Amino acid sequence: MEPGPPGSFGPAEPGPCLSGQRGADHAASASLQSAARTKPGGHSLAVAAVLPAGGCGERMGVPTPKQFCPILERPLISYTLQALERVYWIKDIVVAVTGENMEVMKSIIQKYQHKRISLVEAGVTRHRSIFSGLKALAEDQLNSKLSKPEVVIIHDAVRPFVEEDVLLKVVTAAKEHGAAGAIRPLVSTVISPSADGCLDHSLERARHRASEMPQAFLFDVIYEAYQQCTDYDLEFGTECLQLALKYCRTKAKLVEGSPDLWKVTYKRDLYAAESIIKEIISQEICVVMDSKEDNKHVGHLLEEVLKSELNHVKVTSEALCLAGRHLQQIILDQCYNFVCVNVMTSDFQETQKLLSMLEESNLSILYPVVVVSVHFLDFKLVPPSQKMENLMQIKEFSKKVKERNILLYGLLISYPQADKQLQESLRQGAIIIASLVKERNSGLIGQLLIA
Ligand SMILES: Nc1ccn([C@@H]2O[C@H](COP(=O)(O)OP(=O)(O)OP(=O)(O)O)[C@@H](O)[C@H]2O)c(=O)n1
Numbered sequence: 206m207e208p209g210p211p212g213s214f215g216p217a218e219p220g221p222c223l224s225g226q227r228g229a230d231h232a233a234s235a236s237l238q239s240a241a242r243t244k245p246g247g248h249s250l251a252v253a254a255v256l257p258a259g260g261c262g263e264r265m266g267v268p269t270p271k272q273f274c275p276i277l278e279r280p281l282i283s284y285t286l287q288a289l290e291r292v293y294w295i296k297d298i299v300v301a302v303t304g305e306n307m308e309v310m311k312s313i314i315q316k317y318q319h320k321r322i323s324l325v326e327a328g329v330t331r332h333r334s335i336f337s338g339l340k341a342l343a344e345d346q347l348n349s350k351l352s353k354p355e356v357v358i359i360h361d362a363v364r365p366f367v368e369e370d371v372l373l374k375v376v377t378a379a380k381e382h383g384a385a386g387a388i389r390p391l392v393s394t395v396i397s398p399s400a401d402g403c404l405d406h407s408l409e410r411a412r413h414r415a416s417e418m419p420q421a422f423l424f425d426v427i428y429e430a431y432q433q434c435t436d437y438d439l440e441f442g443t444e445c446l447q448l449a450l451k452y453c454r455t456k457a458k459l460v461e462g463s464p465d466l467w468k469v470t471y472k473r474d475l476y477a478a479e480s481i482i483k484e485i486i487s488q489e490i491c492v493v494m495d496s497k498e499d500n501k502h503v504g505h506l507l508e509e510v511l512k513s514e515l516n517h518v519k520v521t522s523e524a525l526c527l528a529g530r531h532l533q534q535i536i537l538d539q540c541y542n543f544v545c546v547n548v549m550t551s552d553f554q555e556t557q558k559l560l561s562m563l564e565e566s567n568l569s570i571l572y573p574v575v576v577v578s579v580h581f582l583d584f585k586l587v588p589p590s591q592k593m594e595n596l597m598q599i600k601e602f603s604k605k606v607k608e609r610n611i612l613l614y615g616l617l618i619s620y621p622q623a624d625k626q627l628q629e630s631l632r633q634g635a636i637i638i639a640s641l642v643k644e645r646n647s648g649l650i651g652q653l654l655i656a
């Protein structure tokens with residue numbers, strides 16, 4: 206999908222939508238875009254984002270600040286950057302990090318090939334970090350390559366599950382109302398304690414909402430609010446919408462957000478985020494075999510069993526031959542799970558061709574790619590020792606490709622065998638493959654499993 210012209214709204218870039226839903230419905234997206242984008246005379250609207258990422262993550266209870274804690278061996282903040290980068294019409298993304306984390310942040314940007322990112326020094330509080338980001342966008346900064354946007358999105362760096370549709374909604378609403386913020390129903394009731402630690406009163410839960418992110422503002426509104434606010438606000442405040450109301454008399458439009466907008470705060474949130482991401486990148490499996498035509502091919506039998514055993518998983522098959530043209534498209538379409546079928550051979554020629562294609566693509570930069578090398582072998586024909594010598598090569602192969610974030614596993618299925626036994630072996634094989642794809646356990650790479 207080609208990027209839209211600079212400064213124009215275009216549909217989000219391809220790639221897994223971390224909330225598990227494909228981005229905004231295109232019709233809704235188009236209508237929202239036209240509302241949010243155009244000004245009189247049809248000129249487009251300049252939108253930038255500020256991501257406060259200068260916290261220490263005290264509630265996470267680990268030495269590493271939570272925005273840098275790994276999920277599938279990639280820092281949490283990289284997922285949030287990816288979510289915002291998928292949205293073409295956000296021109297600049299300003300991230301506020303502490304001086305001591307500046308180099309770490311720069312290495313993350315380089316390793317995961319993030320674009321449109323500018324870094325500023327964070328403050329000692331979240332509000333001060335946000336203000337630092339806004340200053341970088343204001344035109345009155347010397348030598349800044351950033352230009353002042355008309356609308357600025359503010360989004361916590363530790364909220365990775367943000368989609369184009371809610372960003373469009375808050376930007377559209379901010380354009381009209383001056384400020385807008387995502388909200389969610391309260392889970393717990395809010396109460397107010399008295400000085401002696403007893404209940405003073407409770408708020409009616411149905412009449413209140415939780416303020417989440419993203420939020421968006423006319424840049425001049427929120428920049429003015431930060432310039433006017435007190436040190437007390439900057440030190441102890443947690444709500445940007447309140448600053449806009451208090452200092453610019455701007456009543457933010459409240460936008461219902463999806464359940465995905467939660468903030469990673471405690472360790473349990475990190476585990477939840479990892480499970481959600483694993484689930485999203487496990488939604489498609491491609492069975493690769495030496496020939497697609499022969500429908501009696503045992504690879505097709507395995508494909509059918511995978512389809513019957515795995516609900517909600519898209520199972521496709523492609524031929525490795527044909528110069529891999531179709532396979533290249535599957536890779537481009539960001540399938541992260543491959544089953545390479547080898548029939549009556551214990552060598553890895555087919556699997557190595559697939560691994561080479563994957564290594565040449567950038568597919569595994571952002572997410573670990575799973576490759577299961579399945580070998581249908583007749584253990585009666587050739588002494589297992591000779592086969593095992595071949596098969597043990599998988600340990601070396603798996604170590605090499607792990608450096609490229611590819612997880613290689615081996616699976617042996619006895620073949621040929623009576624139909625009933627073969628069907629059972631295929632079912633067992635499908636269950637093993639599903640588990641390897643879902644768990645992405647790097648501790649099992651290079652292992653030979655038997656169905
Ligand atoms: N001085 C600060 C404090 C927080 N943040 C950022 O604001 C976002 C939301 O804040 P919070 O969840 O409170 O993060 P921490 O302050 O790191 O968490 P804790 O309160 O547990 O220390 C995070 O992305 C955090 O990095 C920031 O940019 N600068």
Ligand SMILES: O=P(O)(O)OC[C@@H](O)[C@@H](O)[C@@H](O)CO
Pocket residue numbers: 331361416417418443444445468
């Ligand atoms: O208070 P914390 O620093 O944990 O997180 C900031 C949150 O308060 C903030 O992101 C939303 O409530 C919206 O303002």
